[in-house]
Amino acid sequence: MKFMIIFWGAFLFFFCVPFPIFIYLMTEEGTAEPRNSLAVSYGYLGFSLLIWGYIIVFFVNNLFVKTFKQRNTMYSILRNGIPREATITGFKLIKYVPESNMNVIQIVLSFPNLRNAMIEHEMMFHDTKPQEKRFDPGNKVKVLLNPNISQEPYFILSDQKVAFNTSGLILRSIFVVLLLAYIMGLYYYFYIRESNNFGWQFLTFMHPIIFSGVMTLIYVLVFQLIVGKFFKNNKEERILFAGRNAEANILSVSQTGLTVNDQPELMFQVSFKDFRGNVHIAVYKKIVSLLNLSSVPKTGAIEIMYDENDPKKIMIPKMF
Structure with a gap:
């Protein structure tokens, strides 16, 4: 993963910084005369300022503003969060850090959501006291749910520590300073x-x-497109943490024709009754591993979760 981040970072740096300058200097036609009229040149200048302004806002927002907002949200959850008791149903050791005697672990928690529907959710974090074996399967932990479902994170552990990664903030600051220096230098x-x-x-x-x-x-x-489409699905997580559950009848299952890393996307059409007794027909799309394709149900009943304010929005938390 680190190699891929370094590779794509270097690739991005080359095509965004030295490559445009190199191409321009190699193809430049030396002239002491203006290349455009005054109006056109100021149009180009304004266009460039808009582009660089958007880029600066993007990086500042993603590297700093979102971090501070998330920290404030976590403090708010610690003060006003809705308590739940969660059972640990899965545990995976990702990495052991011997210098600090710390484990990077991934656990699966089962607990009631904001509508008291039982859900499961994975989370990865640093266990600073691995010798206590607090997160072994079967153990129970306290979690706090975020009552404001429009903000992330949607839940935290009740004893979770909130702190900044100082070295990370320093590196982010250096990056932004270098970006500003490059733009002004240009x-x-x-x-x-x-x-x-x-x-x-x-x-x-x-x-x-x-x-x-x-x-x-x-x-x-x-x-933004890749992260928004393939890595984060806030709509599904909001349904998971604030939605209601229901038993739905499968009307049809078909492939959409879209594949991601050769894994097909399936479209499920289901019908179900909401908690008010109204019948709805909804569609849900999900990327499914080829290894699990044969176990996907094609008919019968299946558990779903839906948004009570918009029952057309559903998710299937457990498909296999």
Whole structure:
């Protein structure tokens, strides 16, 4: 995982920083005359400022604002969270850190959600006292549910410590400072080098001031798309922690034609009654491993969870 992060980070750095500058310098046609009219040049300048402004806001928001918001949310849960007793149904040791005698573990917890429907959820964290074996299967722990389901995290352990990763914050700060230095350096260097008393009339779309920003923006948008579609599914988690459960009848199961890493996406059409007695027909899509494909139910009844405010939104927490 670390290798992939380093690889894609280096790949991103190359195509967003030296590559646009290298291409421009290799193909640049030296001229002392302005390349565009004043109106066009200021249009390009405004476009570049919008791009870089969005990029700066994106990184500051993701690296700092969300972190502080999550910390404040966790403090709020510690004060106002709804207590539940959870049973540990699964345990996996991810890594042992001998320097601090600490385990990185993944556990599966079973507990009632905000609507008192029993759910299971995985969480990964650092166990600072592994010798106490507090998280062995069958043990019980106290959790606190977030009453505000629009904010993450949706729950925490009742004795969970809230603290910043100082080294992580320092690295994030260095990254943002370097990003700002690079952006300001681009504008300063090329203005001094190419303005020739004509202001910003040297700007073109392929100029590094603009093209470097466009390349970075593309990677930012692709990152948001990938994370939003494949890594985080807040809609399902909200249903899991605040939804109601029901028994649904399977109407049909079919493949959508979409595959992710050669794993097919299935579409389930089900009918069920909500807690008010109203009948609904809903559709649910899920990526299924080829190894589990044969065990997917095609007919009969299946347990679902649904949003009581919008019963068309459902999820199937246990499919196999």
